Amino acid sequence: MSQNKLSKLAASVIYVKEENHLMEVDDQVELFVKAGDDGESYGGCPKSQQIFMVLLIKAEQSSLNVRVTTVNVNKQRAHFGRLPALVHKDQVITDPDEMLDYIDRNWELPDLDIEQTRARHVTLEIFSKFSFFIKQVSHGPDKMIAELYRLNEYLLENEHKYLCSDNLSHLDCLVLPKLQHIRVASKAFKSFEIPDKMKGVWCYLRAAYDNTIFRQTCPSDQQIIAHWASKPELPPLQDNVKLHYACMPPKYSFDVPL
Template sequence: MSLSVPQNGVKADSEPVIELFVKAGSDGESIGNCPFSQRLFMILWLKGVVFNVTTVDLKRKPADLQNLAPGTHPPFITFNGEVKTDVNKIEEFLEDVLSPPKLFMILWLKGVVFNVTTVDLKRPLTGGNWPKAIFAAALERGLLKTLQKLDEYLRSPLPDEIDHNSIEDVKVSNRKFLDGDEMTLADCNLLPKLHIVKVVTKKYRGFEIPKEMTGIWKYLNNAYTREEFTNTCPSDNEIEIAYADVAKRLVK
């Protein structure tokens, strides 16, 4: 499937020709489960440029795409005909050539690492030789600990929310996203993975993010109101299908 995503009206002749290739879903056409694909999709959308999106069925990868990027799986992009395949380098490249707007996080976020962004979802869904009940309990404790750190950060006011000349003490942040009220590259990285964690653990573990974690739920709900996230996100069913085999191995 190929679609055009115009953000700023009619494409000007001076604008670059950009095509994003992402993993296709189980039907071979819809958007598939791939947080790296969604990450680049969100970045391009937030940049406000015109670009084409092509979903690639990995089971029947067309010959022209094999010739375009041999040995490479989505996501990758072509920028004025030049193929770029490394996700991190693509992110840096787009931030450099398609600005403003700049999407890099503000300095106070640098050095803040959320373990949830690197959660290996196969580990939560496979117990190895561990007794299932013990592993499930250990998983829940570890995941809860990680989510608690994220929740605490999201609820804590950022420096620019604190007025040191005011007698009122700001205890809870009112921001919508990690770095403020607008999405940044950090959100493009975190939100797809956090959403996958939410969907997969509920489906196959019966685990739900506690409602008491108001910072995380506010963050997710704000994302669900933004087309940059919802229009680039695979369906819950696609996410569940992607981990169905792992879940089957769990119960054997």
């Protein structure tokens, strides 16, 4: 799909970094993401947040101009194959791994590919175990909790603010949005909360909540819940939980029990 057609189908521009009409086209990137359940606001896709975070980190050390636009897929489903979609010059990329590779090749700094084998190993299965739990493939949270404890032990031994260093890396941009989904969706659908005694996990989340880029790119609790509520394999959200979130303005769970 062409960039012009994507732009015509857009619902709402939600972020522009220092837009400058005199800027070279090489420095202009647009990220199209799935809109929330209201058809306009920023939706709860963790992959979209991952790409959004990477773009903003790159923009801090370059002249990269980032524009993020939501798309109402309920109205335009026939026109879109996959979201998020990255548009740069005449390129339209819809595969997330290809997007990350493309961003790294075109804006090399800062280098986010900080390899830490153990960090990658202890985060590998957390989200899949969460998915099994929330979709009721697993009968309880034990497997997810075991993976969270593995991460917690690593973080307690880790000397850095984030998984691999004191700066956000590609691995953090992958893991942190998923941890936020685990926190918010597990509470809403399963009345499960990350145990307070997991000090390593909570310190890691606090570092994320203190980071402007994470806060700017994080969807509201309501949109995270809507993201999971739209999946047919999930049990329906209880009426009292629906009412609780519907009656409040957009909420962001950025508090920590520390």
